[in-house]
Amino acid sequence: MTGLPAPGAPIIEVRGIGKSYGSVIALRDITTTVNAGEVTCVLGDNGAGKSTFIKILAGAHAHTEGQLLVDGQKRRFTSPREALGLGIATVYQDLAVVPLMPVWRNFFLGSEMTKGLGPTRRLDIPAMKQITRQELAAMGIDLRDAEQPIGTLSGGERQCVAIARAVHFGARVLILDEPTASLGVRQSGLVLKYVAKARDRGLGVILITHNPHHAYPVADRFILLRRGRSLGDFPKSEMSLDELVRMMAGGAELEQLSHELARALPETPSEASSEAP
Amino acid sequence: MTSAAQAPPSDPVPERDERLGEHARLAAVLRRPAVGALVAAAAIFVYFAVSTTAFALPSGASTWIFTSSSFAIMAVAVGLLMIGGEFDLSAGAMTGTTGLITGIMMTHYDVNVWVAVLTSLVAALAVGFVNGFLVMKTGLPSFIVTLGTFFVLRGLNLAVVKQVIHQVSVVDFQSAGGYQDGARVFGSFTRIDLGFLPWVDLPTTRLLTVYAATWWAIAFVVVATWVLQRTRAGNWIFAVGGAQQSARQVGVPVFRTKIGLFMTTAFAAWIVGMLNLFKTTTAQSTTGVGQEFVYIICAVVGGCLLTGGYGSAIGAALGALIYGMVGQGIVYAGWDSDWLYAFLGVMLLGAVMVNNWVKTQAERVR
Numbered sequence: 316m317t318g319l320p321a322p323g324a325p326i327i328e329v330r331g332i333g334k335s336y337g338s339v340i341a342l343r344d345i346t347t348t349v350n351a352g353e354v355t356c357v358l359g360d361n362g363a364g365k366s367t368f369i370k371i372l373a374g375a376h377a378h379t380e381g382q383l384l385v386d387g388q389k390r391r392f393t394s395p396r397e398a399l400g401l402g403i404a405t406v407y408q409d410l411a412v413v414p415l416m417p418v419w420r421n422f423f424l425g426s427e428m429t430k431g432l433g434p435t436r437r438l439d440i441p442a443m444k445q446i447t448r449q450e451l452a453a454m455g456i457d458l459r460d461a462e463q464p465i466g467t468l469s470g471g472e473r474q475c476v477a478i479a480r481a482v483h484f485g486a487r488v489l490i491l492d493e494p495t496a497s498l499g500v501r502q503s504g505l506v507l508k509y510v511a512k513a514r515d516r517g518l519g520v521i522l523i524t525h526n527p528h529h530a531y532p533v534a535d536r537f538i539l540l541r542r543g544r545s546l547g548d549f550p551k552s553e554m555s556l557d558e559l560v561r562m563m564a565g566g567a568e569l570e571q572l573s574h575e576l577a578r579a580l581p582e583t584p585s586e587a588s589s590e591a592p
Numbered sequence: 593m594t595s596a597a598q599a600p601p602s603d604p605v606p607e608r609d610e611r612l613g614e615h616a617r618l619a620a621v622l623r624r625p626a627v628g629a630l631v632a633a634a635a636i637f638v639y640f641a642v643s644t645t646a647f648a649l650p651s652g653a654s655t656w657i658f659t660s661s662s663f664a665i666m667a668v669a670v671g672l673l674m675i676g677g678e679f680d681l682s683a684g685a686m687t688g689t690t691g692l693i694t695g696i697m698m699t700h701y702d703v704n705v706w707v708a709v710l711t712s713l714v715a716a717l718a719v720g721f722v723n724g725f726l727v728m729k730t731g732l733p734s735f736i737v738t739l740g741t742f743f744v745l746r747g748l749n750l751a752v753v754k755q756v757i758h759q760v761s762v763v764d765f766q767s768a769g770g771y772q773d774g775a776r777v778f779g780s781f782t783r784i785d786l787g788f789l790p791w792v793d794l795p796t797t798r799l800l801t802v803y804a805a806t807w808w809a810i811a812f813v814v815v816a817t818w819v820l821q822r823t824r825a826g827n828w829i830f831a832v833g834g835a836q837q838s839a840r841q842v843g844v845p846v847f848r849t850k851i852g853l854f855m856t857t858a859f860a861a862w863i864v865g866m867l868n869l870f871k872t873t874t875a876q877s878t879t880g881v882g883q884e885f886v887y888i889i890c891a892v893v894g895g896c897l898l899t900g901g902y903g904s905a906i907g908a909a910l911g912a913l914i915y916g917m918v919g920q921g922i923v924y925a926g927w928d929s930d931w932l933y934a935f936l937g938v939m940l941l942g943a944v945m946v947n948n949w950v951k952t953q954a955e956r957v958r
Binding site: 414426 | 826838842
């Protein structure tokens, strides 16, 4: 791996960044950093501006306010290719894999290794299989058979292949869009383990999620978004899980909600008959 | 899945995992898309070889080998297209169009044979490009787009030809200048003496005639298999058919791949058009109409999924072999040849069900 700064050094710095589509302000005044070997967690409910934020970092949309610094240099991405060129790779929710194709073909899809020249130019299959197994092993995934269709892997394993692929192709910053959204408890744990693995390899990781219980164990830094604004950028030391959950749900709103739910309980027949409220 | 979290990246990883037994290799062979077609082809060969006298004789086999070969060329191209997730219903009519273009240019305008041959190639590639371009730009299903081009070609094959030569077929082609030159490439044949086979008893039946179409078909299968399995383009074909959006996200040139597939199908239709023209020395306005479905059926029987992303070139060719053998076998057996269509329908349904089962097996966690 080349080009990775020392752990703890910032790779991406975001200063007061914002994005408006015409008169609609989707995101405003977001400030945070992504350090090498650390996980920055972006939390927020649906419509909070999470996807706008990662689209700016991934190069899908250009920001309209503030500054985006990569390795200390001011940048304004106009295409995902530009971001990728700086080692910022995004793993989207659909993972960009082809279910019926073998794991190794998926791993190298679009960046296949070849040998030979002219009409004899052909895929270097042994090398690709070997590298696939090696890279997955380095991520802690023990693959039985690189030939098995990737559709036969579990959702968590597929996610991990997508992460390993991004790492292999030179990612320094990994943007993971809701990697645990559709997974069960055990599978989510698996994915978070690989997120930690990528972090330990010295990558900066941006983890987008709306689940504070998934975010808290693995993250080093939290940025909370709500209605296009940042509620703050907190290092883990300044934030407990309880606080995080409360902030996510919007403090007062959650109290209101628990109040409503609590009042509803006695009305159910079984509760009413057994004990006094 | 167990964890090997302690393994550093530099650790050598064995080429084969010890957890894969030999039965896994056998299962992998059985899971290949073409195996079902191979078994069916062998069974059909044995059946007709035993139940009719002419089928397995070299002289009798010449006919079905030729039919199978020209259908194999189309089935392989259509199979590639289907693996890439698209259909081409204009492929059949295009075999007629190319034959008519070259035939009319040579018989009515005395154009040089190679100019006439290349003109129909350019026309075919243009139609293929338009097919692909329209499918990709409009986002419409290729089934609809190529149904449109199919009817356009079918209409032009009749209307334009009638207008230009006042009849619906090219006649007297063998007397056109340059016919002999063209026939050397597209209409040639080799006679192979198979008198050593134990069941050949009469000297008149010992010769197997192998037409140019067979060599073209073999070349098509070899090149298509190479491309599919061993090149980047092949990887892209599987990817655009299996999950187009994902393929685009990882940088596969989807547009280029699909256009290339439609043009390959058009190229195959041109070859078949030329092979038919120079072998039969005639081209008719209705040539190829209705065969577009046969190509698709051949590819499906050979293990190509209707939904794309799975299949093989050799499978498609085996599908064509089955079609050719049954078509001729029914004649030798003295049945009404219209039974062929009923048989095709049954084969298609059977093959689709087998393919779906194989696909489920392939996706199942081992």
